[in-house]
Amino acid sequence: MTMQPYTPPLDNGSSITSIHNSGNTTSNNNNDNLIDLSDSENTQQEGQPQPSPQAVPQVPTQAPHPEATRHASIHVDVNPSEQYQQSHRPFDFHVFLSHLRKKSADPLVRYIRSFLSSYIRQGYTFSAEQRIKIIIDFKQFMNDKFAMYEPFASMDDIDLENSREGLEKLVMNRLYDQCFPPEVVKTNPQFMPDSYTRDLILDKEFETTLEKFSWINGTHLDIDLDELGTDSTNFLDHAINELNKINQYRAPRDKIICILNACKIIFSFLKSTNKETNADAFVPLLILVIFKAKTSNLISNIHYIENFRGEEWVNRGETSYYLSSIQGAIGFIKNLGVDELTITNEEYDAHMEAWEAERKQREVEIKINQTDKTDSGGDGLLVQPQPQHIPSTPMRSADYSQQGLSPSSVLFSSAEMLGKSISNFLSPSATPPSQDQQQSQAVVPAVSQNMIDEFQNLPDNQEYQPPPPPENEINHQQLSEAYDTLREVFPNLDKNILKDIIYLNRGDVDVCIDACLQLVADE
Amino acid sequence: MSAPATSRFAQFKLVLLGESAVGKSSIVHRFVKNTFDELRESTIGAAFLTQTITIPETDTTIKFEIWDTAGQERYKSLAPMYYRNANAALCVYDITSRVSFNRAQDWIKELRKQAPEGIVIALVGNKSDLSDNREVELSEVEEYVEQYNSEATGGGSTIIIAECSAKTGDGVLEVFNRIGRALPVEEAINAAGGRARQAGGRRAGGVDLNRPRAQAQQGGSCC
Incomplete structure (x- = not known):
């Protein structure tokens, strides 16, 4: 088996910030073969x-x-310093x-x-x-x-x-x-x-x-x-x-x-x-x-x-x-x-016959087991039917009960979509979404909203960002003005984070400030 | 910016095919130990070995990744796992065994059908030191290859033919040199450069300890 x-400790975001002792370093870069x-x-x-x-x-x-x-009685003639070459x-x-x-x-x-x-x-x-x-x-x-x-x-x-x-x-x-x-x-x-x-x-x-x-x-x-x-x-x-x-x-x-x-x-x-x-x-x-x-x-x-x-x-x-x-x-x-x-063919056939007998015996046993259980499905051999798993977070159970979502209806079309949803989060205020965002919300409305909600519940919530939108959508003048403003207002924030936020929000200063405030609050 | 000596580097996968007793791994062991580079001990075992050669005229270093296969008939179904993505195949027979030559021909047929397009094939007779017991004449091999090439439609490179002796070392390095010259070096270098840029400066296929930075820089700057 x-x-x-x-x-897995599947509690919420709390485990995410925990500090762990996580390994024993290289202490045994030893002569282990x-x-x-x-x-x-x-x-x-x-x-x-x-x-x-x-x-x-x-x-x-x-x-x-x-x-x-290493306790094996086997020795390898490999110089440990070379073994990784x-x-x-x-x-x-x-x-x-x-x-x-x-x-x-x-x-x-x-x-x-x-x-x-x-x-x-x-x-x-x-x-x-x-x-x-x-x-x-x-x-x-x-x-x-x-x-x-x-x-x-x-x-x-x-x-x-x-x-x-x-x-x-x-x-x-x-x-x-x-x-x-x-x-x-x-x-x-x-x-x-x-x-x-x-x-x-x-x-x-x-x-x-x-x-x-x-x-x-x-x-x-x-x-x-x-x-x-x-x-x-x-x-x-x-x-x-x-x-x-x-x-x-x-x-x-x-x-x-x-x-x-x-x-x-x-x-x-x-x-x-x-x-x-x-x-x-x-x-x-x-x-x-x-x-x-x-x-x-x-x-x-x-x-x-x-x-x-x-x-x-x-x-x-x-x-x-x-x-x-x-x-x-x-x-x-x-x-x-x-x-x-x-x-020899004889020996092989004998083994196969023995196997057939054993297999039949097992099938009988499985059938007996299955009749013991009330709700076992047809392919019980593979995946025993599991009781419907109650989602562990309230958020998820809300999803199911309210929207009755099937897995396929909430599928993201690609990683980009995931990124877009995250970028939605980065503009948490109620500004009109851009065209892209409207599209993504049209495809996965419930999930986008949920992701925003969930992200807001996280202690650190503005990290993974998709690649910036295509250059031609961005007014560079606006970007650089937004950057100057944000630098003044948030001198302690990392410059590159500021830039990412500005890119993702297309230079909308108000939205950016909201996002930055969130960041500062977290810190 | 002119490139320093041996700045061109390409890596190729070569698969070894042939009957069990023809000594195909002996050829490789000879090649790996006999050439100017120090023996590179593989980390796991001798079924996978690497060796580099230099082609002076084009100032190119070629690294062969050599994949051995089990030659027993019963394991022939494993071969496709090994020759997928291969750039070259060394089909080895024993000049004292006609059966092994027939088997090598079968491999060539299979490669032409199933291996990647453009794979460089070498048909190599081992045990040239035992020519007293020879069963397969070189002229016969030449004939076979000529006929094969004329029948083969739709391209495919010419089969390289050679004889060597893993025992004495005769002709072994030459086989690999000839394969190296037949390989699409330019293509590989350009592709590696492209991949390196795509991957943010890292080279695909891992980093070669011998030439880490120079290579990446070259890949990034040449186009």
Whole structure:
């Protein structure tokens, strides 16, 4: 079963400002042969609190540390200082967080907070594609903002990459419940995008296939475990453990590192037995590990990595190679037949007959279980029908009761729409909306209003902003006059925030002043 | 602003195809260890390796990402996962095994059908040190390629043919040099520059430790 090391504290905006101790830094950039996941735990350091826009503590607290694998009797001849050279240079989440703590980075923290809180409130209404696109857009938005605020603005490429890594981890740790189908089905089952339901079906089908072939061992794949030595079962267990950790981590990077660690153990084992360390030897062992690991929700995990791991890290290089390998191995297992195995037809048929019998037995059991429950639906195997989830915030229940909104009627057409709604918020006074705003309100009237309401309830509520409207819509004279005025009235506000506010409100001084007053009040 | 030496850099994905016993990974191990660069230990395992070569005439450094595949017949269904997005394919046979040559031809057929358009294909006979036991003559390979090219409609680059010996190292570097010269370097450099600008200055495909800033600057300033 999937381990659930984390339960989300879904109280309102209050958690957003909390200060957390969020990781154990690089304290174990040690000789661990495996890629370090240490930055994803938050168990160790009791020391200084780190400011972290609420996401960080969402990582599993009791996740077994990859260090455990050091007890393996397997050694890798990789110089620890070199081990990151290709796909994984050292990533230090704490360094990123400490950069975010700097006063000069305050605007970035606000962007992040604002984005996360709006996503958490609205995300359940997004389609699967929108969930992906909005996050990609936000990463791009933040990438541009990194260039504007210290200490990020003067970073070199390597530190900037660390920052992008940190951002991805921060965001995905927090948005996991909206983006990982096995979690979504628990938190918002009534708002499952179709493709998420499909992922869960694929998970179940794959798990069933693994059950069906649970008798498979090395000889069926021409792996001579005896020849590989007495450590072989030991090594298999370690690789299996690493792969199964994938469900304990929330960030795409951490999940893929579980896969890489499993692969790395396979290679170190091949090396230790003086076998050729090539794909001929690696692929069968990877397949065997997948068979034996029976990882829950493996397909969902792979799709989640594909969807939410930054393109710059996943499309090329070593990570991509091993991701492709596990995808290929999964495909192989899905289509497995007698021809792909070293086995006699008789033995194979006997196994299949046994499986059929077992399957029928299970169906009977399921039917018995289902008759016990009154309202189980047709596809009970996949998603047990859940009682209608009562929305946790009054705001949401108001939505449903008043507007009777179906998910599709409140869908945002794109991330832009999300941005527009936020920009609506930035002009909270009752000024006539611009044409764009009228359009967006026409499409999603209830939600736009709700978003404004919800944002006003936030302690920090003016962060994530869409790219400014096209230049030609803006009268530059007006903008620069508005800027001068605001600088006089609000000398303490960050210049760039002022500029953003002015852009978003098309230089309307009165609206801008309202927005700034809100800002000052918050501070 | 004139570019400093070896300022042009392009990265390509090369997939290795061929039967199990033909020694395709040995060729790569030889290539990776034998060339002027120090051995770059991969972080996970030797099925994925990288190596760079320099093409002096065009002042270009080419980094190969080399993807090994399992050669056993039963795993051939995995191959598409590996050759998608590949820029080059090295189809290896053993000159002492006709069967392996037939298998390499099958790979070429499949690549022409399914691999990305414009993929550079090299058909390479390994174990040239064992020419006493030769079953596949080079002239025969030339004939096959000539015929194949004339039959292949709708473009596709010419297949590179070569023989080498992973054991002695003969001809190995030459294979990669010839592939490097056949690759669309200009296109890759321009595309990388475009992506870099799009992504706010960062280069797609990760940052190469050896040449971080110079590259990004060049990408930003050249167009």
